[in-house]
Amino acid sequence: MVKNFGGNKSKKQARKIVSAPRDNRLRTPNPDEPDEQLACVSKMLGNGMCHVVCGDNTTRLCIIRNKFRGRSKRHNTITPGSFVLVDVRSWETASKSIQKCDLLEVYNKSEMDRLVDTVSFDWAVFKGIGTHETNDKLESNDDCEFEFADNNTYELEQDIRENTKKTLKESATILEDYEGEIDIDDI
Incomplete structure (x- = not known):
């Protein structure tokens, strides 16, 4: 017979009590x-x-x-x-x-x-x-989401969007202007 080693709470999950794993069939x-x-x-x-x-x-x-x-x-x-x-x-x-x-x-x-x-x-x-x-x-897609904001947060969000658009355009123009090879040692 299997000896259940350990003390206190480890015997509640003893080896001799553990049943076989559940089958994969879904009821x-x-x-x-x-x-x-x-x-x-x-x-x-x-x-x-x-x-x-x-x-x-x-x-x-x-x-x-x-x-x-x-x-x-x-x-x-x-x-x-x-x-x-x-x-x-x-x-x-x-x-x-x-x-x-x-x-x-x-x-x-x-x-x-x-x-x-x-x-x-x-x-x-x-x-x-x-x-x-x-x-x-x-979940269905007909959920209605509410967003609570005042004018200041709305203006900040617009400023952030405009700044990101500007930086993306600038980085795109920099990449278009440069046609040579990049030397890693120069960086």
């Missing part, structure tokens, strides 16, 4: 299961629960199973803005409280990039939730 929502949905974590609540915004733009209470907690948490870190696969509890009776769902899969950054490329889905639903590391493919 996507099953089209035969209408309850499986892609979601984005909007708020962590604690005690194995979080709020998620599902693909149908509804907020649900996600129950994090023990598979994703404790020692298995290392590669399944869930933070606001994380993308997850959830299973909606359609069998549960409707009540006045928020609808519940179960966590099935946590996607990391590389898996999320592959998921955006392979799954046809309206990713704009998750825009503005948490902090996305893969915003390049999720």
